[in-house]
Structures are given as structure tokens and as C-alpha cells.
Amino acid sequence: MKIAQKTIKFLTIAMVAFFTATTFASGTDKKHDDQNDGGRVNTKEEVEAYILHHIKDSHDFSLFSYTGDNGERHHFGFPLPIILWTSEGLVTFMSSEFHHNDDGHVIVEKKGLKFAKVHSKIYELDQSASSISFDETHHPTNAHKVLDFSITKSVVGILFIGLLLLFWFSRLAKQYKTKKVPTGFARVLEPLVIYVRDEIAKPNIGEKHYRRFTGYLLTVFFFIWVLNLLGLTPFGFNVTGQLAVTACLAIFTLVIYTVSGTKGYWMHMVWMPGVPVLIRPVLAIIELAGALLIKPFSLLVRLFANISAGHIVVMSLIAIMFTLKESLGVVGATGLSLVLSFFITLIEVLVAFLQAYIFTMLSALFIGMAVEDHDEHH
Amino acid sequence: MYNLIGAGLIVIGAGIGLGQIGGKAMEGIARQPEATGKIQTAMIIIAALLEGLAFGALFLGK
Numbered sequence: 001m002k003i004a005q006k007t008i009k010f011l012t013i014a015m016v017a018f019f020t021a022t023t024f025a026s027g028t029d030k031k032h033d034d035q036n037d038g039g040r041v042n043t044k045e046e047v048e049a050y051i052l053h054h055i056k057d058s059h060d061f062s063l064f065s066y067t068g069d070n071g072e073r074h075h076f077g078f079p080l081p082i083i084l085w086t087s088e089g090l091v092t093f094m095s096s097e098f099h100h101n102d103d104g105h106v107i108v109e110k111k112g113l114k115f116a117k118v119h120s121k122i123y124e125l126d127q128s129a130s131s132i133s134f135d136e137t138h139h140p141t142n143a144h145k146v147l148d149f150s151i152t153k154s155v156v157g158i159l160f161i162g163l164l165l166l167f168w169f170s171r172l173a174k175q176y177k178t179k180k181v182p183t184g185f186a187r188v189l190e191p192l193v194i195y196v197r198d199e200i201a202k203p204n205i206g207e208k209h210y211r212r213f214t215g216y217l218l219t220v221f222f223f224i225w226v227l228n229l230l231g232l233t234p235f236g237f238n239v240t241g242q243l244a245v246t247a248c249l250a251i252f253t254l255v256i257y258t259v260s261g262t263k264g265y266w267m268h269m270v271w272m273p274g275v276p277v278l279i280r281p282v283l284a285i286i287e288l289a290g291a292l293l294i295k296p297f298s299l300l301v302r303l304f305a306n307i308s309a310g311h312i313v314v315m316s317l318i319a320i321m322f323t324l325k326e327s328l329g330v331v332g333a334t335g336l337s338l339v340l341s342f343f344i345t346l347i348e349v350l351v352a353f354l355q356a357y358i359f360t361m362l363s364a365l366f367i368g369m370a371v372e373d374h375d376e377h378h
Numbered sequence: 379m380y381n382l383i384g385a386g387l388i389v390i391g392a393g394i395g396l397g398q399i400g401g402k403a404m405e406g407i408a409r410q411p412e413a414t415g416k417i418q419t420a421m422i423i424i425a426a427l428l429e430g431l432a433f434g435a436l437f438l439g440k
Contacts, residue, residue, distance in 0.1 A: 203419075298430030305433035358426040365423065 047319040054315060055308055056120050057154045057242055060095040063235070075100050080156065085147040086113055086124060095150075104132040115146075122148055154245065157237040161226050169222075196221050196360065204364035209371045213364070216256060220249060221360040228307060228352030232314075232345060240355075241307040243300070250300035253363040254292070261370040295366055299359060306355050310348045317341040385439030392432035399425050 062077035079096035088111045097108045104116040107125065114125040116132045123143035125132060132143050151159075172186040172193075182190055201210040201217050227239045239245055267273065269287040272280055320337035321330075328336065403421040407414050 199419075298427065298434060301434050301437055302426065302430040305437060306429075354422075358422065361419075361423060362426065 043322050047316075047323060051312055051315045051319070054236055055238055055241060055311060057152045057238075058120055059098070059117065059122070059150055059152055060100065061153050061156060062100070065100075073100070080153065081151050082122065083149040083151065084115070084122065084124075085149060086111075088113055091115075107131070116143065122146060122150075153237065154239045154242050157227065157230055157239040158245070161223065161230060161239075165219075165222055165226065192222075193218060200357075200360050200364050204361065205368040206372060208373075209368075212260075213256070213367050216252070217360050217364055220252070220363060221356050224249070224303065224359055225353060225356035228355060229349070231307060231311065232348055232352065238307070238311055240303055241311055243304050246300040246303040249303070249359070250296040253299060253366060254296040256363075257366045257370040258292070260367065262373070264373065265370045295362075299362060303355055303359055306351060310351055314341055314344055314348060317344055381439040385435050388435035388439070389432055392428055392435075395428050396425060399428070 059082060060077055060079050062075055064077075065073060065075040067073055079094040082093055082095050084091045091110045091113065093108060093110055098106050098117045102117060102119060104118040104123070106116070107130070108115045114127075114129070116123050116125060118132060118140070122145070123132060123140055124146045125143045129142040133141050135141050168185065168189060172182055172189050175182040175186055181187075196218050197210075197214050200221070201214045205213055224240055227237070230237050231240060269291060270284045272283045272287070275283060317340045318337055320340065321334045324333040324336070327333075399421055403417050406417045410417075
């Protein structure tokens with residue numbers, strides 16, 4: 001009962017904070033004429049553009065937008081800070097200065113430098129240029145990219161989940177000091193921690209070495225799982241569907257199993273015993289490519305593709321209510337879309353867990369291969 | 379054009395492979411129900427590796 005009350009209180013506070021922030025942060029800009037041919041918008045193209053926009057990371061936290069009666073586009077969301085490292089040093093400003101423009105028409109001037117945002121990438125314009133121009137291959141001719149350390153939407157998601165996990169698990173750890181059995185939400189976390197330790201770390205790494213790596217496996221498991229679940233909320237995060245994020249996680253695993261590899265592991269990789277000498281270099285190339293390239297690549301692509309594909313499917317099924325409106329009627333299209341997207345979202349909840357499990361499991365398997373003892377001769 | 383056909387072929391192959399993995403795991407579980415847990419774990423790992431290959435093909439062939 002006490003937990004329920006606390007949860008309700010937290011949700012109420014979160015909702016109030018959320019709605020006050022959105023009303024302050026609303027902004028408007030003129031809708032572009034090329035999207036609007038004679039009052040009718042091409043629904044299919046707009047849905048496709050919207051889904052592709054959602055899959056990518058963005059510099060502002062946009063919750064929803066709509067076109068008003070007078071053709072003005074209204075945006076609701078938070079601006080996020082943009083942090084750039086340029087020739088003039090650190091440049092910071094809020095993303096609201098771009099006025100939700102994403103095709104380089106709005107130029108922001110800071111410290112005598114001009115910046116334009118095109119498809120969620122920020123370019124620094126040359127001194128003489130007044131607007132950004134592109135050649136046939138969509139490379140800008142009079143601008144170049146800058147080092148972008150911005151707090152983007154994905155970074156907000158990562159920071160939020162990082163703090164949340166820190167809060168949950170430090171409380172769980174603190175409870176063991178005073179009592180044997182944790183109470184409250186920690187009771188949900190304890191079996192999951194034990195599951196990762198006993199079902200993933202122990203059987204794959206082995207009784208002898210598993211303690212060293214359980215910390216990493218637990219971190220990566222909960223990080224991916226909770227971020228996957230955050231991606232299913234209507235806030236529109238797609239953090240584990242960003243190549244940069246999954247690549248970073250895969251590189252962590254790569255570094256851990258490469259650094260902790262035993263002598264036997266490296267011997268079996270570069271100079272396989274018990275094989276004719278002429279075949280050993282060939283095997284070494286295959287083994288090295290497998291361990292240093294293919295293993296991390298398959299880890300990163302699997303997570304990225306699964307989560308991105310899930311988001312695209314959910315959003316496409318939601319978009320049915322617009323695309324099939326004319327052939328099925330408003331009620332029919334909405335009903336179909338509701339039923340399909342509801343069940344696919346349930347599957348996505350399963351996929352969220354499964355992908356976290358598989359990433360952790362394969363990381364444990366690779367680490368286990370690297371640290372296992374090669375005493376036996378074969 | 380050809381990369382799309384190649385990606386399609388790989389996806390068909392991966393589909394056949396996934397069917398084989400699932401079917402054989404079912405047979406294994408039916409023969410030895412007490413080994414269900416181990417078979418499921420191995421099945422998921424192999425399915426994940428195969429899925430990684432299929433996604434890699436889709437990703438590179440896009």
C-alpha cells in the first residue's frame with residue numbers, strides 16, 4: 001500500500017512538472033509551402049519522414065507538433081543545450097535558437113561564427129557564406145562539421161536512466177546493511193540481479209572467474225533493458241536504436257574480453273596448437289577477424305537493428321489510422337491500428353528484455369571464452 | 379538492385395535456419411523434457427547469432 005501511495009505521489013509530481021515545462025517551452029514557426037500542396041498533405045510521405053525523424057537522434061526534445069488553422073506549425077517540447085567545440089573554443093547555446101528548423105535556413109551567430117542545422121547535424125559556415133549550399137552528393141560546399149558534444153535527446157535518456165539505476169541500486173545495496181530481506185521496489189530488483197548472476201554469469205564464465213565480470217554484466221543488462229523499455233514510452237526516446245550507443249556498448253565488451261584474455265586464449269587465436277603449421281596463419285587471420293571485428297559488430301548491429309526495427313513497426317502500425325482512413329473509415333482504421341499496435345507493443349516489451357538478455361549473454365560467453373583455462377591438450 | 383536481392387536471399391536463408399533451430403529444439407525438448415532449460419538457452423544463443431548475421435546483411439545491403 002505504502003509503495004502504491006509513493007508511486008502515485010511521484011507520478012503526480014512528474015506529470016505536473018512535465019505539463020508546466022511543456023507550456024513554457026512551446027514555440028511556433030511558419031509551415032513550409034513545399035509540404036503543403038493546395039491544403040492537402042501527402043500522408044504516406046509525411047508518415048515516412050516522421051518515422052525516420054523519430055529513429056534519429058535530435059537536438060531538441062520535441063513531444064508533439066501540429067499545424068494550426070492559419071498554417072502555423074506549433075511545437076511542444078523542451079529546448080536542449082548545444083555544446084560545440086570550434087576553432088574559437090567552446091560555443092554553447094540552446095537548441096531553441098534554431099526555431100525547430102532542420103534544413104539549414106536558420107543561421108545562428110555565436111562568437112562571430114555562423115551555425116546551421118541540417119538533418120540533425122550542425123555545420124559551421126565559412127565566413128563569407130550567408131546560407132548553406134549543397135552539391136549533388138549532399139555534401140555542403142561552404143560549410144564544415146564541428147565537434148558536437150550537445151546534450152541531445154539520447155544523452156538526456158542515458159543520463160536519466162543512469163541516475164535512476166544509481167538511485168535504485170544504491171538503495172538496494174544500502175538495505176543489505178541493515179536487514180536480510182530488501183523491502184519495497186528493491187524486492188523486484190533482487191531476483192533479477194540473482195538471475196543475471198546465476199543464469200548468465202556463472203554458467204558462461206565459470207565458477208572461478210565470474211565474480212570479476214558480474215558487475216559489468218549487471219550494468220549492461222539493466223542499462224539496455226531499462227533504456228529499451230524507455231523507448232516504448234510515448235516520450236519517443238530511441239537510445240538503444242542509435243548506432244553510437246550500441247557501438248559504445250560493444251566496444252566495452254570488446255575491450256573487456258580482449259584485456260582479460262589468458263595466454264591460452266591468445267595462443268589458440270594466433271598460433272593454434274595441434275594444427276599443421278601451414279594452416280596456422282590462415283586460422284590466425286580468421287580467428288583474429290572473428291574476435292576483434294565480427295563479434296563486436298554482430299553485437300552492435302543486433303541491438304541497433306532489433307530496437308530500430310521494433311520502433312519502425314510500432315510507428316507504422318500506429319500510422320495505419322491515417323493511411324487507411326479513406327478505405328476503412330475513421331473507426332475501422334483506428335480500431336485496426338489500435339489492436340495491431342497494442343499487440344506489437346506487447347511483443348516489443350518481450351523483445352526489450354530478450355535483447356538485453358542476449359547482449360549480456362553473448363558478452364558473458366565471449367568473456368568466458370577469453371578467461372577459460374586451456375590446460376587440457378587437444 | 380543486386381545488393382537488395384542478396385540481402386533478400388540472406389534473409390530467406392536466415393529464415394530457414396531459424397526454422398531449423400526452433401524445430402530441432404522442439405524435438406529435443408520433446409525427447410528430453412528435463413533438459414528444457416539448457417536447450418532453450420542454447421537455442422536463443424544460436425538464434426541470436428543467426429539474427430546478427432541476417433541483420434548485418436540487411437544493414438550492409440540496404
